[in-house]
Amino acid sequence: MAPQLEPFFKQVDDLSExxxxxxxxxxxxxxxxxxxxxxPDVFKMGQFLATELENLGAEVHQRPLGKQPGKEHLDLPPVxxxxxxxxxxxxxxxxxxxxxxxxxxxxxxxxxEPFELTIDEKDRMYGRGSTDDKGPVLGxxxxxxxxxxxxxxxxxxxxxxxxxxxxYGSEGLDDFIQAEAKAFFKDTDAVxxxxxxxxxxxxxxxxxxxxxxxxxxxxxxxPGQDLHSGVFGGSxxxxxxDLVTVFSKLVxxxxxxxxxxxxxxxxxxxxxxEKLYPNISYSMDDLHESLGSKTSxxxxxxxxxxxxxxxxxxxxxxxxxxxxxxxxxxxxxAKVIGKFSIRTVPNMESEDVxxxxxxxxxxxxxxxxxxxxxxxxxxxxxxxxxxxxxHWNFTAAGKAVQQVFGVEPDMTREGGSIPVxxxxxxxxxxxxxxxxxxSSTDAAHSINEKLDKSNYIQGTKLLGAYLHYVAEExxxx
Amino acid sequence: MAPQLEPFFKQVDDLSExxxxxxxxxxxxxxxxxxxxxxPDVFKMGQFLATELENLGAEVHQRPLGKQPGKEHLDLPPVxxxxxxxxxxxxxxxxxxxxxxxxxxxxxxxxxEPFELTIDEKDRMYGRGSTDDKGPVLGxxxxxxxxxxxxxxxxxxxxxxxxxxxxYGSEGLDDFIQAEAKAFFKDTDAVxxxxxxxxxxxxxxxxxxxxxxxxxxxxxxxPGQDLHSGVFGGSxxxxxxDLVTVFSKLVxxxxxxxxxxxxxxxxxxxxxxEKLYPNISYSMDDLHESLGSKTSxxxxxxxxxxxxxxxxxxxxxxxxxxxxxxxxxxxxxAKVIGKFSIRTVPNMESEDVxxxxxxxxxxxxxxxxxxxxxxxxxxxxxxxxxxxxxHWNFTAAGKAVQQVFGVEPDMTREGGSIPVxxxxxxxxxxxxxxxxxxSSTDAAHSINEKLDKSNYIQGTKLLGAYLHYVAEExxxx
Numbered sequence: 001m002a003p004q005l006e007p008f009f010k011q012v013d014d015l016s017e018x019x020x021x022x023x024x025x026x027x028x029x030x031x032x033x034x035x036x037x038x039x040p041d042v043f044k045m046g047q048f049l050a051t052e053l054e055n056l057g058a059e060v061h062q063r064p065l066g067k068q069p070g071k072e073h074l075d076l077p078p079v080x081x082x083x084x085x086x087x088x089x090x091x092x093x094x095x096x097x098x099x100x101x102x103x104x105x106x107x108x109x110x111x112x113e114p115f116e117l118t119i120d121e122k123d124r125m126y127g128r129g130s131t132d133d134k135g136p137v138l139g140x141x142x143x144x145x146x147x148x149x150x151x152x153x154x155x156x157x158x159x160x161x162x163x164x165x166x167x168y169g170s171e172g173l174d175d176f177i178q179a180e181a182k183a184f185f186k187d188t189d190a191v192x193x194x195x196x197x198x199x200x201x202x203x204x205x206x207x208x209x210x211x212x213x214x215x216x217x218x219x220x221x222x223p224g225q226d227l228h229s230g231v232f233g234g235s236x237x238x239x240x241x242d243l244v245t246v247f248s249k250l251v252x253x254x255x256x257x258x259x260x261x262x263x264x265x266x267x268x269x270x271x272x273x274e275k276l277y278p279n280i281s282y283s284m285d286d287l288h289e290s291l292g293s294k295t296s297x298x299x300x301x302x303x304x305x306x307x308x309x310x311x312x313x314x315x316x317x318x319x320x321x322x323x324x325x326x327x328x329x330x331x332x333x334a335k336v337i338g339k340f341s342i343r344t345v346p347n348m349e350s351e352d353v354x355x356x357x358x359x360x361x362x363x364x365x366x367x368x369x370x371x372x373x374x375x376x377x378x379x380x381x382x383x384x385x386x387x388x389x390x391h392w393n394f395t396a397a398g399k400a401v402q403q404v405f406g407v408e409p410d411m412t413r414e415g416g417s418i419p420v421x422x423x424x425x426x427x428x429x430x431x432x433x434x435x436x437x438x439s440s441t442d443a444a445h446s447i448n449e450k451l452d453k454s455n456y457i458q459g460t461k462l463l464g465a466y467l468h469y470v471a472e473e474x475x476x477x
Numbered sequence: 478m479a480p481q482l483e484p485f486f487k488q489v490d491d492l493s494e495x496x497x498x499x500x501x502x503x504x505x506x507x508x509x510x511x512x513x514x515x516x517p518d519v520f521k522m523g524q525f526l527a528t529e530l531e532n533l534g535a536e537v538h539q540r541p542l543g544k545q546p547g548k549e550h551l552d553l554p555p556v557x558x559x560x561x562x563x564x565x566x567x568x569x570x571x572x573x574x575x576x577x578x579x580x581x582x583x584x585x586x587x588x589x590e591p592f593e594l595t596i597d598e599k600d601r602m603y604g605r606g607s608t609d610d611k612g613p614v615l616g617x618x619x620x621x622x623x624x625x626x627x628x629x630x631x632x633x634x635x636x637x638x639x640x641x642x643x644x645y646g647s648e649g650l651d652d653f654i655q656a657e658a659k660a661f662f663k664d665t666d667a668v669x670x671x672x673x674x675x676x677x678x679x680x681x682x683x684x685x686x687x688x689x690x691x692x693x694x695x696x697x698x699x700p701g702q703d704l705h706s707g708v709f710g711g712s713x714x715x716x717x718x719d720l721v722t723v724f725s726k727l728v729x730x731x732x733x734x735x736x737x738x739x740x741x742x743x744x745x746x747x748x749x750x751e752k753l754y755p756n757i758s759y760s761m762d763d764l765h766e767s768l769g770s771k772t773s774x775x776x777x778x779x780x781x782x783x784x785x786x787x788x789x790x791x792x793x794x795x796x797x798x799x800x801x802x803x804x805x806x807x808x809x810x811a812k813v814i815g816k817f818s819i820r821t822v823p824n825m826e827s828e829d830v831x832x833x834x835x836x837x838x839x840x841x842x843x844x845x846x847x848x849x850x851x852x853x854x855x856x857x858x859x860x861x862x863x864x865x866x867x868h869w870n871f872t873a874a875g876k877a878v879q880q881v882f883g884v885e886p887d888m889t890r891e892g893g894s895i896p897v898x899x900x901x902x903x904x905x906x907x908x909x910x911x912x913x914x915x916s917s918t919d920a921a922h923s924i925n926e927k928l929d930k931s932n933y934i935q936g937t938k939l940l941g942a943y944l945h946y947v948a949e950e951x952x953x954x
Contacts, residue, residue: 211707215805224769230688230893233820234732234790235764235781237772241728241793248725251718253845255711287712292701292811295714295848304712313711315809316718320802322795323816328692328856330818330893332792334769339800341807343710368730371772379805416707416807 003155003468005403009461011150012142016457019142020125022052023456024117026099026134027127033077033100033168042077042164045099049080049137049162056144058082058160061184065165065172076172077164081184084144085157091470092157094188094428096420097137097195098166101129102445109447123453131451132444136194136437136459137162143464155471159185166195166420174423181427190393190470191424191432194463198439199412203281204401204462206394207434209309209413210421212344212384214353217320218243218361221335222372229330236332237370240322243338246374249364250340251314255297255307257342259314259360265348266312273310277302280410290440309413312348316340339379343415350381385422386413391431392473400465404458435466480632480945482880486938488627489619493934496619497602499529500933501594503576503611504604510554510577510645519554519641522576526557526614526639533621535561535637538661542642542649553649554641558661561621562634568947569634571665571905573897574614574672575643578606579922586924600930608928609921613671613914613936614639620941632948636662643672643897651900658904667870667947668901668909671940675916676889680758681878681939683871684911686786686890687898689821689861691830694797695720695838698812699849706807713809714847717799720815723851726841727817728791732774732784734819736791736837742825743789750787754779757887767917786890789825793817816856820892827858862899863890868908869950877942881935912943 012019031045032038046062053060062078077100104114110126112118117127129135140160147154161180165171181188198205220239227236251257282301288294298304307313320337323329342353358376365374388394389411401409418434425432437459443449489496508522509515523539530537539555554577581591587603589595594604606612617637624631638657642648658665675682697716704713728734759778765771775781784790797814800806819830835853842851865871866888878886895911902909914936920926 222770222772229792233792234784236768242730244721244724247721253719253847291713293699295699307711315706315710317808318799318801319796324795324797324801370730
């Protein structure tokens with residue numbers, strides 16, 4: 001039975017100006033987690049959220065995470081956790097978001113003041129944090145308020161987990177989630193995260209997969225100190241020459257990873273999976289627009305989406321220790337550290353990847369006959385994540401999209417990683433859904449970040465509708 | 478007939494404390510040409526030299542070079558030019574040196590105050606500029622003073638050209654030399670530059686050759702802006718992948734340049750030349766000490782010296798635009814600029830080298846099938862230089878070494894470039910000699926720069942003896 005959502009939707013429309021005002025107040029707090037001098041603003045933003053939630057009738061706690069590692073003069077901002085409703089006959093949904101933002105300065109090239117929500121004639125709401133992630137976080141608060149004001153019973157118990165360090169590596173969050181999964185979050189039935197984006201600008205999506213990332217540093221060293229190329233060029237093995245030669249063996253210009261055995265780890269494409277890609281609302285024009293060029297590798301959207309979502313890729317990021325400034329310097333760097341990473345997919349296990357990487361690089365280096373020393377190190381790894389899109393958590397969200405937008409959502413994966421997704425899945429053992437509010441053009445992390453008014457208001461309706469459908473879904477989908 | 482040098486040598490010994498005091502005063506002036514705030518000190522050092530030369534009876538001019546290009550609020554320091562003696566029956570020798578120094582801070586790791594001449598128990602005189610190039614410059618002044626005090630007739634007319642911007646690219650000097658070659662320097666018979674170093678620590682050398690340098694930038698670009706490797710890895714051609722692949726084709730780990738045709742430009746080794754290398758006072762231990770490692774390519778000193786002096790080499794210096802900081806960043810750089818240079822030797826003409834480089838890189842890039850764009854640019858070139866070591870300028874210096882040190886000097890070339898050498902040769906049309914005072918361990922440009930007391934005092938004798946032998950050498954050697 002479809003839930004009766006019209007009163008809720010009408011209330012959201014009626015409150016839309018006050019919801020926008022809530023976002024305006026939040027954007028005005030420059031809660032930049034990466035800037036020490038803005039740490040008080042991050043706390044202020046946590047307090048703002050806590051007060052709003054309390055005023056809506058939620059049970060709220062600001063949980064301290066201690067001192068910031070490496071910067072012990074700074075307190076980490078609290079995790080704001082909240083519970084709204086405690087009815088054992090209702091499902092309990094844990095939602096995650098973050099209230100800190102990326103740095104932003106007008107002089108970086110913003111057309112408007114970054115910490116002043118500015119709405120243009122096309123109803124685009126510009127401001128740092130508008131889409132990443134204050135809009136989605138406030139969406140949950142808006143849902144509560146609309147239910148209260150419309151006098152509609154809230155369909156689930158809602159647990160909130162809003163952190164203030166997401167843009168700076170989510171310091172301390174993993175341990176916190178692990179601990180609270182058995183405490184404050186213990187009755188969680190499913191998790192919903194709204195911190196990513198639609199694939200395009202027209203059609204909502206539900207995201208059920210992410211690639212992982214294994215990041216490597218390859219250090220080549222030889223001379224005791226940087227050398228003058230006039231004096232030593234031709235008589236000493238140069239670390240940069242060796243590094244470049246080894247790096248040229250890793251991947252070709254068409255993106256084909258050349259490390260033997262690596263592609264054998266990748267789960268084969270099934271006929272069923274193959275059918276998913278043609279229906280996704282995406283085009284090569286979309287890719288070229290986001291690339292800012294036509295330097296795409298594949299000819300079709302299907303191959304492009306598969307390359308992004310379900311195949312590994314290898315990118316060379318740069319070299320530490322070599323000459324990297326403008327101008328001309330005739331140095332032979334004594335020690336260079338090349339960085340590259342591999343985006344991983346099912347069924348690539350991190351240890352297998354690292355073993356193949358190290359074996360290959362060491363054997364290629366051995367071929368050079370160099371007296372330099374090479375060392376390969378895994379700097380960090382994050383596992384890929386794939387959820388079951390047939391779980392009631394997803395089918396409920398799918399129905400909510402249908403109800404609010406009148407379309408079936410695209411079922412998408414993403415090429416990047418959102419590490420907290422895997423943390424929630426592993427800590428709670430429950431299904432995790434990524435339910436984005438913003439669109440692909442929102443420019444999170446860039447200048448002129450924005451959230452369209454329709455994405456914010458319709459998105460608020462979507463979050464609420466999702467909770468209603470969640471309440472009605474049978475356990476076995 | 479050997480000149481009678483004992484009275485001059487004795488006078489130098491008698492004046493050695495006052496010569497060291499002269500160096501102490503010069504080192505105390507932090508004439509750092511690269512630091513705007515030290516520009517007054519550079520002027521002060523120029524004035525110090527001018528005053529000393531005037532007190533010795535020279536005709537001195539401080540020639541302004543105008544404003545500093547790109548920093549028009551700064552005046553370039555003057556070229557201090559001087560004439561000592563104007564006898565048409567004597568040869569006229571033009572000597573060059575520089576009175577500016579590299580930056581130096583105690584906290585960089587100096588054991589002593591860098592601008593306080595500090596003499597240790599082994600008579601090593603530590604201080605910025607001690608060996609590069611205040612010691613050698615003051616050596617010429619010491620020679621004049623010793624002659625005056627000993628009442629010995631000065632054997633030649635001496636012209637001085639002392640600049641104050643050598644450590645910052647010799648701004649404006651080339652045009653100045655070109656102009657004065659027909660004016661103040663017009664009666665020059667030969668040029669002597671004391672601004673390099675012995676090959677080792679025991680045996681003086683005369684330097685008759687330098688390698689040139691062609692410096693290239695290879696730009697690969699594609700995407701409109703830096704990309705996230707999670708989102709775009711696998712679906713876009715990556716400029717860094719293309720750059721690394723192309724760079725891996727340039728040179729192998731053994732230093733062999735792989736650019737077709739390039740080695741064909743190199744003058745063949747003659748039997749006569751081959752015989753020079755075994756006699757040079759140099760060992761693989763010397764190389765390994767200066768490398769700070771045993772990562773040498775060649776097994777013998779002969780091959781090593783040939784690799785440094787008379788064969789080209791190719792060094793990859795680094796990449797601009799890629800990720801170069803510590804840590805891990807998952808960026809796909811949109812535009813990378815790889816820098817490499819080729820040290821050139823006779824008979825490599827710059828245009829030929831550049832043509833071969835561009836043809837090869839463009840053809841290797843074409844093989845990749847990449848949609849990115851590649852551009853090769855010559856950033857700068859400086860020609861190699863080889864003088865005739867049989868000219869009277871060299872034979873005179875050789876006899877002076879024999880007289881002062883009791884050994885035949887090593888006849889050396891250098892792997893690096895000293896561009897002013899070629900400028901003097903081309904502007905005056907006369908033979909140029911590089912006659913070093915300091916030794917290979919003096920650490921010019923590094924922390925704890927020093928000049929051994931014996932190199933300074935014996936070096937002063939050498940410069941004076943050289944002028945006496947110059948006066949006696951027949952025109953045709």
